[in-house]
Amino acid sequence: WKNPHCHGKLPPGSMGFPLIGETVQFFTPNHSLYDIPPFIRSRMVRYGSLFRTSLVGRKVVVSVDPEINHQIFQQEGKSFLICYTESFSEIIGRKSLLVYHEMAHKYLKNLILHLVGPANLKAKLIHEMDESTRTRLHSWASHGNIVDIKEATSNMVFEYFAKKLISYDECKTSKKLKDNYNAFISGLISFPINIPGTAYHACLEGRKNALKVIKDTMEGRKNCNINHGDFLDYLVEEVRKEDTILSEEIAVNMIFLLLFAAYETTSTAITLAIKFISDHPQVLIQLTREHEGILKSRENKNSEITWQEYKSMTFTHMVINETLRLANIVPGIFRKAVKDVEMNGFTIPAGWLVMVVPAITHLDPDKYDDPLSFNPWRWEGKELHAGSKTFMAFGGGVRLCVGADFAKLKMAIFLHYLVLNYRWTVTKGGDTIRMPGVIFPNGLHIKISEKQNG
Numbered sequence: 001w002k003n004p005h006c007h008g009k010l011p012p013g014s015m016g017f018p019l020i021g022e023t024v025q026f027f028t029p030n031h032s033l034y035d036i037p038p039f040i041r042s043r044m045v046r047y048g049s050l051f052r053t054s055l056v057g058r059k060v061v062v063s064v065d066p067e068i069n070h071q072i073f074q075q076e077g078k079s080f081l082i083c084y085t086e087s088f089s090e091i092i093g094r095k096s097l098l099v100y101h102e103m104a105h106k107y108l109k110n111l112i113l114h115l116v117g118p119a120n121l122k123a124k125l126i127h128e129m130d131e132s133t134r135t136r137l138h139s140w141a142s143h144g145n146i147v148d149i150k151e152a153t154s155n156m157v158f159e160y161f162a163k164k165l166i167s168y169d170e171c172k173t174s175k176k177l178k179d180n181y182n183a184f185i186s187g188l189i190s191f192p193i194n195i196p197g198t199a200y201h202a203c204l205e206g207r208k209n210a211l212k213v214i215k216d217t218m219e220g221r222k223n224c225n226i227n228h229g230d231f232l233d234y235l236v237e238e239v240r241k242e243d244t245i246l247s248e249e250i251a252v253n254m255i256f257l258l259l260f261a262a263y264e265t266t267s268t269a270i271t272l273a274i275k276f277i278s279d280h281p282q283v284l285i286q287l288t289r290e291h292e293g294i295l296k297s298r299e300n301k302n303s304e305i306t307w308q309e310y311k312s313m314t315f316t317h318m319v320i321n322e323t324l325r326l327a328n329i330v331p332g333i334f335r336k337a338v339k340d341v342e343m344n345g346f347t348i349p350a351g352w353l354v355m356v357v358p359a360i361t362h363l364d365p366d367k368y369d370d371p372l373s374f375n376p377w378r379w380e381g382k383e384l385h386a387g388s389k390t391f392m393a394f395g396g397g398v399r400l401c402v403g404a405d406f407a408k409l410k411m412a413i414f415l416h417y418l419v420l421n422y423r424w425t426v427t428k429g430g431d432t433i434r435m436p437g438v439i440f441p442n443g444l445h446i447k448i449s450e451k452q453n454g
């Protein structure tokens, strides 16, 4: 156990206890949002930028070297694959986008871009997001004024996106899709022990129930000629074509994956942006100035945000990038080595997992001056719209997040109306725990009211 078989030289490190490995240490909650997880930091100091460990029953090499991370992303489909473990395939689905590579992956990703790519964002979603964001903010400010923004934004993104995907309306059904997703997410990184009572079992049950809702909706659509205008309609049409690899099963799994990938990430990002802005009044002043400037240039003050206006929100984009840099919402990006791979004089054996840790790069003082401070101005004049060796919030290479533009547009629209029309103060919560994903144990409660002359 301690010295696993390898044809070359394994990276240094400890495999921990048999089976359990170092899982307990890895999941030990960390109360500092900003710092590098102690599990990683202590091993970096001891072993260097590439070390071995064992997590949830899997042999893992952790990489905290930006050059190696870049190579790992670039070798997707050649030396490394995103589909990493049997239990993960079971969780995420054997027909998920994540298990497809090369041409099939490209084709499926293009289908998703039909919904969340720049063309549809510009033509359609920007208008819908504008309206739904205004309505939400207005209702929060008029219903007793105190809102747990983590829960509220989570519901906001979930409900909006579930509607876009399958015209699902949580209020009109007893199926409780969101509860099933929450169970699914909670057990996503857990020991693969499938017996009632375990997080893994709850995760699989959540997935099964959520898939059933999506499948039933698809069944109902197949013989129906009504146009719902959602993504499912588009996929049903695509499945009917003769020259497609898209089956009903792949389509159902795609919808399942999209909702999962979109709502916790985006709502956590919005919540953290509000937390950071609340803690940094100078940022709020400059943000407000930017959005007041946009409003001043509008002929009709009540008209919605245009694509040009969105593109002109430079400081807002800086705030978004800075939030995502510090938030490290996806704490680890996993790949599986499909063959023995040589890296920095070490061998990563075939079958092992590699974990890329974006936080190391995002909090590296050589890459970001005074890295633990929230400073949107550091992005001045820098590239704001792509993944790079030093900015991996949305991953990198061919697996770069397909929803990045959607998430950023949603955040920008939200910040626009929030700073222009509302005042808020944090009344409770805001503390965070990394498990290693970010959790708000007490939410983030704000007292929100409409500006009098807003």
Ligand code: HEM
Pocket: 082, 097, 098, 109, 116, 257, 258, 261, 262, 263, 265, 266, 269, 324, 329, 330, 333, 334, 392, 393, 394, 395, 396, 398, 399, 400, 401, 402, 403, 404, 406, 407
């Ligand atoms: C702030 C919000 C978000 C963050 C931080 C985020 C982060 C990421 C990261 C780091 C990856 C790469 C994972 C890997 O390489 O293993 C990824 C992939 C992905 N994301 Fe996002 N994401 C966000 C929002 C969204 C949204 C809104 C959607 C859907 C509309 C989405 C859909 C996806 C999908 C489908 C993939 C897999 C892409 C592929 O395999 O080619 N994400 N995301």
